[in-house]
Amino acid sequence: xxxxxxxxxxxxxxxxxxxxxxxxxxxxxxxxxxxxxxxxxxxxxxxxxxxxxxxxxxxxxxxxxxxxxxxx
Numbered sequence: 001x002x003x004x005x006x007x008x009x010x011x012x013x014x015x016x017x018x019x020x021x022x023x024x025x026x027x028x029x030x031x032x033x034x035x036x037x038x039x040x041x042x043x044x045x046x047x048x049x050x051x052x053x054x055x056x057x058x059x060x061x062x063x064x065x066x067x068x069x070x071x072x
Contacts, residue, residue: 001049006056014060018053021046 006014025046031037 003052011060014053014057021050
């Protein structure tokens, strides 16, 4: 997932994507502890995607705060 793609999404969509990725990560962790992970490299990919989404969410929040400050 590219950051460029995330920047065009709204805050609610980003939160939904984050929730879905965290759920997928939870399932992968369950598979890891049961001993049957097919693609172990997905752990790092999903964690990085979650971090990108959190960054995009935070930047939209900061952008909103900056706009409010400029209006005053």
